Amino acid sequence: MKVLILRSRRRTHSERPTDPYAQEFRSHFADKVIGNLSGERTFCSACGPDCRACREKYGREFRDHIAGVIAFPAILPYLLERPAEHVPRDIPPHDILLAINIHEQILVEVLKRCAEEETRGVVVPLEAPGWVSGSAHEKAAEVCGRADIEIAFPKPFCSFDPPSGGILAEFRERFHIGKPRVELHVRDGRIETAHVEVSAACGATYYVARWLEGRRIDEDLRHEVIAKRMHSYPCTASMKWDDELGDTSLHVANHAHDEILAPLGIHPGDEPGMVMSPVGRMVPRPAPLRENLENVERARRAVLDALEEGGCVTLQTLRRNRRIAPAAMNTALLLLKQEGKIRTEGGAIVRV
DSSP states (O other): OOEEEEEEOOOOTTOOOOSTTEEEOOOHHHHHHHHHHHTOGGGOOTTGGGOOOTTGGGTOOOGGGEEEEEEEOSEEESSOSOGGGGSOSOOOOOSEEEEOSOOHHHHHHHHHHHTTTTOOEEEOOOOSTTSSOHHHHHHHHHHHHHTTOEEEOOSSGGGOOOOTTSHHHHHHHHHTBSSOEEEEEEETTEEEEEEEEEBOTTSHHHHHHHHHTTOBTTSOHIIIIIIHHHHHTTOOSOOSEETTTTEEHHHHHHHHHHGGGGGGTOOGGGSTTEEEOTTSOEEEOOOOHHHHHHHHHHHHHHHHHHHHHHSEEEHHHHTTOTTSOHHHHHHHHHHHHHTTSEEEETTEEEEO
16 A cells, blocks of 8 residues: 655744744644654654664664655645646656645645546645635535545544544554554553554554553552643644634544553543643633633623613622633623723712
């Protein structure tokens, strides 16, 4: 099985998007994926001087299975007049196309060409919101559907777990990348070995598995090992909120690794609503934007209802409502004041 990789070039220090109608494409994630697939020892430096080459024992070097790597400019206009001009005339024969953070118009043009080749499957990982728009997603799926090509848009890549029986499932198993799967051997309450069967495409799972070995299963493995190691690797998924996921890509990646512990009876749902911050502290999960708006509207109605009863209410009374977060209540009061519906007199809220 041959894999063709599409990526963006590494941007030089002098290259900067100066045009407001230009966008920049990152190369860091592509570097990680290619390094992992190629079996490069130096692509991971997370352990520093403590490195013990944890990946080498697996012998997973697939550089001979990479049909080619096509790199596109790191900075391009949002709208390309002639995207086909950026697609090379000769595309190496391949079974799987792996497209990592390239211009979406170029992606669609390449897929049109692949429909004429013998491409059998396409993977377009989405490590951050905005890598591929909804319209381009639909167009790409339509082009592949007409050509009977399997296509997946895993968000992020370590959620990639296609249905068995297809070419993409075969790709995941043969190249050992996608949703993590680790076989844990436990003896006397301690993890003796952690064998990586499928790793996150960036290689983070090997790093996590290394630090699981030797730990007791009654320790806080989710936070003290998996979450901390995912942040120190570091995970390449974005920390930006994604409304489609209802979460950040990084947290989804973290949960995918939490599932490694499921055979031990430890599940991601055991502690809902908590996530690890970039500095390694557990904090409440941020509410989705839609939920925040609903909370503010609920607080707004509560204020107006209270004023209907007497025309005046104290801030202290409003804050006794345990169903409404203080931040939502404060925002509601500011909005009502801006609308001219209330005024404040000391600690009292008065209807106008």
